[in-house]
Amino acid sequence: MRLRIVHQTRYLYKKKVHFGPHRLVLRPREGHDLRVESMEIKTEPPAQLSWSRDVFGNSVATVEFEKPAAELLIESNVRVLRMPPVIKAAKPLSGMTPWPPVYDSLERTAVRAYQKLSYPKDAAAVKAWLENFRVKKPDHAEDVIRNLNEYIRDELNYIRREEKGVLTPAQTLELGGGSCRDLATLLLEAARSLGAAARFASGYLECDAAILGEASTHAWTEVYHPGRGWSGYDPSIGEETTPRHVVTGVSNHPRGVMPVSGSFYGKAAAFKEMAISVTVRPESDTRAAG
Secondary structure (H helix, E strand, O other): OEEEEEEEEEEEEEEEEEEOOEEEOOOOOOEOOEEEEEEEEEEEOOEEEEEEEOOOOOEEEEEEEOOOEEEEEEEEEEEEEEOOOOOOOOOOOOOOOEOOOOOOOOOHHHHHHHHOOOOHHHHHHHHHHHOOOOOOOOOEHHHHHHHHHHHHHHHOEEOOOOOOOOOOHHHHHHHOEEOHHHHHHHHHHHHHHOOOEEEEEEEEEOOHHHHOOOEOOEEEEEEEEOOOEEEEEEOOOOEEOOOOEEEEEEEOOHHHHOOEEOOEEOOHHHEEEEEEEEEEEEEOOOOOOO
């Protein structure tokens, strides 16, 4: 199955301003399950673009603008191929991961970065909130995290926020809900507070709103299960991730994978507004057979 993903970010200013370099985490992460077939990034005003990989293995584009402007457009147009498993097992090849997780000695150094709290000042609030969390099957890591993901969905509301940034876990709990990024951050910290290694994931979700071009970027959490690898959990819908989730970046902190980040030179009052549009649509293979 192929997907066409078009992501537009538009900034409007009251007058022409100069732009600093912008960091883009927009290229889907490739692997055994997904391949990028084509990708084009268009900017207005024109910019010089260079690619690199960060410490988490994400493909990061840096754009440097040549001229001032009163409007800044960044558009990513990418076509990806989602691939089926090479071998479909009738049943899992290994049993469930024991809880609490015990990480291999060769992985512990790397795992620690994903166990450390990103918001230590909110630890007490998260711990108090978890006092009412009950695990249906407390012996297996997959069940614990699955139940935790469902607990967030049941206890908190999804709130579409237009404001920039991510709420801290304590702010999300006080508000009684948050955006997909806010809920993913809460799951990140809750899983870590229980001893699991977790990371923040940013990307796209194939859904009705995305097909209509009315979506934004999406976010969820991935938890590392020893012997099984990283598994995704989406607290916005209370379910594990599926091929409908397309990852563009992962990080030990939500700030590490902001889709578009940068600055402009001038007074803050010069900024007028920002608009984001994301379209994710299935695309048939129209190429002629060879």
